[in-house]
Amino acid sequence: MIPPSGSSPAKKGRFEKPVKRRNFLGFAAVGSFLASWGAGIIGALRLPIPSVYPEANPRFRIGRPDRFPVGSVTRIPGRNVWIFRDERGFYAISAVCTHLGCIVDRGEDHFKCPCHGSVFDEGGKVLSGPAPSPLPWLEIGLDPSGELIVDTQVAVPPGSRYAV
Amino acid sequence: MQFEKSKKHTNKMEPASAPLGGFLHNLRELPRNFWAAVFRNGMPTSERARSKAVFGNFFLHIHPARVHCRVLKPTATLGLGVITAALFVILLVTGVLLMVYYKPSLADAYDSILDIHHVVPTGRIIRNLHRWTAHGMVVAVFLHMARAFYTSAYKPPREFNWLIGLFLLVLTLALSFTGYLLPWDQLAFWAITVGANIAQSPREITDVLGITQSFDVGGFQKAILLGAHTVGQEALIRFYVLHIMVLPIIMVVIMGVHFWRIRKDGGLARPRAADPPPVPGPPAGAKTYGLMALIRDTSPLVDRDLKNTIPAWPRLFYAELAVGTIITAMSIAISLWADAPLKEIANPEVPENPAKAPWYFLGLQEIVSYSAFMGGIGIPVIVLLGLALIPFLDREKEEVGVWFSGRRGRRVACRSLLLAAAFVPATLAFTIRYGWLRNWFPEIPQIVITFANPGTLFVAVFAVWSLFVLTRTRSTRLAAIALFTTFLVSFIILTYFATVHRGPNWGFYWSQASWPELHGE
Numbered sequence: 001m002i003p004p005s006g007s008s009p010a011k012k013g014r015f016e017k018p019v020k021r022r023n024f025l026g027f028a029a030v031g032s033f034l035a036s037w038g039a040g041i042i043g044a045l046r047l048p049i050p051s052v053y054p055e056a057n058p059r060f061r062i063g064r065p066d067r068f069p070v071g072s073v074t075r076i077p078g079r080n081v082w083i084f085r086d087e088r089g090f091y092a093i094s095a096v097c098t099h100l101g102c103i104v105d106r107g108e109d110h111f112k113c114p115c116h117g118s119v120f121d122e123g124g125k126v127l128s129g130p131a132p133s134p135l136p137w138l139e140i141g142l143d144p145s146g147e148l149i150v151d152t153q154v155a156v157p158p159g160s161r162y163a164v
Numbered sequence: 165m166q167f168e169k170s171k172k173h174t175n176k177m178e179p180a181s182a183p184l185g186g187f188l189h190n191l192r193e194l195p196r197n198f199w200a201a202v203f204r205n206g207m208p209t210s211e212r213a214r215s216k217a218v219f220g221n222f223f224l225h226i227h228p229a230r231v232h233c234r235v236l237k238p239t240a241t242l243g244l245g246v247i248t249a250a251l252f253v254i255l256l257v258t259g260v261l262l263m264v265y266y267k268p269s270l271a272d273a274y275d276s277i278l279d280i281h282h283v284v285p286t287g288r289i290i291r292n293l294h295r296w297t298a299h300g301m302v303v304a305v306f307l308h309m310a311r312a313f314y315t316s317a318y319k320p321p322r323e324f325n326w327l328i329g330l331f332l333l334v335l336t337l338a339l340s341f342t343g344y345l346l347p348w349d350q351l352a353f354w355a356i357t358v359g360a361n362i363a364q365s366p367r368e369i370t371d372v373l374g375i376t377q378s379f380d381v382g383g384f385q386k387a388i389l390l391g392a393h394t395v396g397q398e399a400l401i402r403f404y405v406l407h408i409m410v411l412p413i414i415m416v417v418i419m420g421v422h423f424w425r426i427r428k429d430g431g432l433a434r435p436r437a438a439d440p441p442p443v444p445g446p447p448a449g450a451k452t453y454g455l456m457a458l459i460r461d462t463s464p465l466v467d468r469d470l471k472n473t474i475p476a477w478p479r480l481f482y483a484e485l486a487v488g489t490i491i492t493a494m495s496i497a498i499s500l501w502a503d504a505p506l507k508e509i510a511n512p513e514v515p516e517n518p519a520k521a522p523w524y525f526l527g528l529q530e531i532v533s534y535s536a537f538m539g540g541i542g543i544p545v546i547v548l549l550g551l552a553l554i555p556f557l558d559r560e561k562e563e564v565g566v567w568f569s570g571r572r573g574r575r576v577a578c579r580s581l582l583l584a585a586a587f588v589p590a591t592l593a594f595t596i597r598y599g600w601l602r603n604w605f606p607e608i609p610q611i612v613i614t615f616a617n618p619g620t621l622f623v624a625v626f627a628v629w630s631l632f633v634l635t636r637t638r639s640t641r642l643a644a645i646a647l648f649t650t651f652l653v654s655f656i657i658l659t660y661f662a663t664v665h666r667g668p669n670w671g672f673y674w675s676q677a678s679w680p681e682l683h684g685e
Contacts, residue, residue: 048388048402055392080513100361100536101394102354102515114517115358116533117670128602130534132368132610 061147065090065164068148073106081138081150082106089161092138092150093124099131111135123158134158214475224481226420228427230473231480234438240565241315241432243487244308249419250488251301254495258294259408266346268404270397273348274509281506292499298340300495302524305336313554313648314577316564316641317433323555325425328418330551335415337524342407344522345400353510354519356403357395360386362532362540369537372611394512433564438472517668526666527658530592531619533670534600535610543619547651554648558640569641576633576642580649583629588654591618592661596672626650 019027062076068085075082080095080103095111097104102115110127111120118129125134139154140162148162190197200206208214215229234240265284267276280287309329312318318326345356366382376383391398426432474480507516521529532539568574595618601608626647634643667673668680 048391049384050387050391050398053392054398055394055396078513100358100365100532102357102519103513105517112669114515114669115354115519116529126602127606128599130532130536130613132536132614133371 058153059149059151061143061145061149064147065142075106076150079150079152081152083140083148083150086161089163090140090148091161092140094136094138094152096135097131098133098135099129104135125158208477211475214477217477218475224477226423226427227476227480228431229476231476232431232434232438233472233474234434234565235432236474236479236483239567240434242307242311243483244304244311246484246487247491248301248304248308250491251297251304251495252415252419253488254297254492255294255301256412258290258297259412261290262294263408268346268400270348270400273346273400277347277349277506281503288503289496289499292502292504293495295504296498296502297495298343299523300491301336302340305333309333309551310648310652314568314573314645315433315566316562316569318555318558319433319561319564320555320559322425322429322433322564325422325429326555327552328422328425330548332415332418332422334548335411335418339407339411339415340522340524342403342411345395345403346407347506348400348510350507350510350516351505351520353395353512354516355521355525356399357515358519358521358529358532359525360390360395360399362536363389365536365540368535368610368614372609395510396512435563435565437563438565518666518670520662520666523659523663526662527655530658530662530666531617531622534617534619535614538614538617539619542614543623546623550647550651554644558644560639560641562641568645572637572639573642573645576637576645577649580629580646581653584626584650584653585657587625588622588657589661591621622654626654 056078060076060079062074062083065085068074068083068090070085070087072085073082074084075095082093082095084091084093093111095103095106097113097115097118099113099116099118102113104111104113104118104120109122111122111124112118113129113131116130118131119127120131120135121127123134124137136155137158137160139151139156141149141151142162142164143149148164205213205216205220208217218224218227218229262280265276265280265287267273277291280291282288284290312326312329341356341359345352364382364386366385367376367380368382370376370379370382386393389399389402390396391402520526528539528544530539531543535542562569568577600617601613629650630643630647633646634640637643664675665672667676667678673679
């Protein structure tokens with residue numbers, strides 16, 4: 001590169017000393033060179049970030065409400081979600097541990113993660129272990145066809161029920 | 165010399181009167197001439213020819229033509245660098261062979277591993293070799309780093325090669341990690357699920373700050389790694405591409421740089437005592453080749469006595485070949501004796517219990533079981549940064565190539581070993597007996613545990629210990645030895661502990677024999 005011009009003893013602001021024409025052209029060349037490479041690299045690195053995630057629909061039907069008697073706890077096959085029904089209605093709790101994504105086991109009145117031993121109470125609240133947050137409660141609703149529908153991407157406040 | 169003779173002979177012009185005779189003569193001489201064309205110089209017999217044999221050969225010229233005789237002393241390096249390189253070569257060869265049958269798709273991956281194990285001729289031993297040498301390479305890389313550290317081989321002018329070595333360590337671990345998914349068994353699936361969620365664990369911090377919506381580093385890292393929200397086909401193909409293509413190519417190039425820098429930094433680190441002062445007389449180095457005498461550099465020849473150097477050909481090559489052969493023989497023996505693990509096919513609904521990472525990540529998994537972010541990202545980054553900074557923070561000009569820098573260093577290393585060997589098991593025993601913060605204060609916010617857990621406690625205590633050594637001895641080298649030793653020892657203890665004493669639900673068990681029967685399996 002072109003060496004910076006001469007010696008100016010006065011320490012003024014950066015822009016008070018005019019940039020020489022030849023230096024300007026040099027800076028412009030280097031700048032556009034770096035910018036074009038940078039744009040190219042960023043463009044190439046955009047590729048591995050998916051814009052559509054290849055996975056089963058996060059909203060899925062689980063069957064008609066009468067499939068689930070009051071007081072029942074059901075694990076939906078193929079989906080990591082627990083469906084509960086009590087007198088006040090339906091609720092769904094995710095079975096994916098908030099620590100590192102293992103699938104929690106359901107015990108008598110708690111959930112337990114086999115990977116690092118996080119324990120959650122029956123409402124998903126962390127009792128012990130490394131899990132940073134409670135198991136999310138998932139949105140549950142009724143499809144026009146009369147079937148219940150669960151959305152694993154929408155969390156609802158713990159304690160809320162869907163009454164049919 | 166036979167080859168030179170034949171060359172001279174054939175170089176003679178054949179009489180033009182016998183065209184067919186000349187042709188037949190050339191045909192007869194073809195094998196010899198071909199040999200002479202490939203191996204231009206024949207077996208070297210003089211010192212000069214031995215040098216030429218090295219720098220005139222593409223494959224050998226990564227070595228210097230002459231090396232210091234100390235290189236051949238086994239205790240100088242324990243041969244760990246050569247062992248690592250040899251294991252890498254075995255991995256390349258067996259890896260390419262496995263690629264012949266392996267199919268990176270959810271439908272076929274597990275079955276193709278079963279085929280390789282049960283049907284493919286020699287498939288079982290090739291897969292075993294690939295798995296066991298991969299483990300061996302991780303061990304060798306760690307030991308090699310420890311050797312370089314304890315013999316001060318990171319000191320100027322070798323700082324940059326230390327950094328390259330660190331990069332190679334990370335690459336080795338990345339190769340192991342990406343390879344771990346490919347069999348698509350339960351072990352693979354859950355280890356990578358845990359790993360990918362560690363990549364997502366910066367959310368532990370961003371969630372607390374409330375900026376996950378706009379600045380989701382964790383989610384970004386996981387998305388780029390898996391190409392999906394969960395481990396599936398996208399992840400398998402990404403890991404496959406990284407494992408067989410991207411990482412090995414980077415590895416080979418960086419290894420080349422690593423080896424080349426050894427030469428350019430003046431060969432292996434050696435104490436000054438190994439070199440008597442230069443003898444007065446004609447400038448040294450002129451005896452072999454001229455260019456090196458002109459450049460004042462760290463070449464082994466400049467201003468040094470040639471008496472302490474030997475031609476790399478043939479003794480260095482014999483030594484390297486011997487180490488490589490022994491390592492290969494040992495790997496084959498282990499592979500004949502023990503099969504690489506393969507569990508049931510991956511089941512995304514039922515985790516392995518316990519779900520353990522490969523053993524070299526289990527030390528991390530032990531501290532991950534307190535905080536995903538600190539154990540999986542925070543502390544590893546601190547450790548890597550610390551290792552990278554060692555050559556720039558310890559600038560003491562003292563002997564290189566001396567184990568532990570002498571008696572004082574040995575004493576500090578011993579005390580550090582005792583400290584870590586007492587403190588780490590004591591802390592683990594305490595947490596098993598009494599639990600940790602959340603067991604005492606159930607409402608405690610996660611962010612407190614993120615920054616106050618056994619892992620961060622270890623880092624803090626060892627940092628204080630190192631500072632104590634620094635103020636007591638006023639030696640940055642001794643402080644570095646204190647820090648490195650405590651970390652190394654605690655890494656080994658944590659790895660052992662998580663491997664042997666962690667069972668279902670990450671509970672403590674004296675041995676696998678005392679694991680409870682698991683329901684539903």
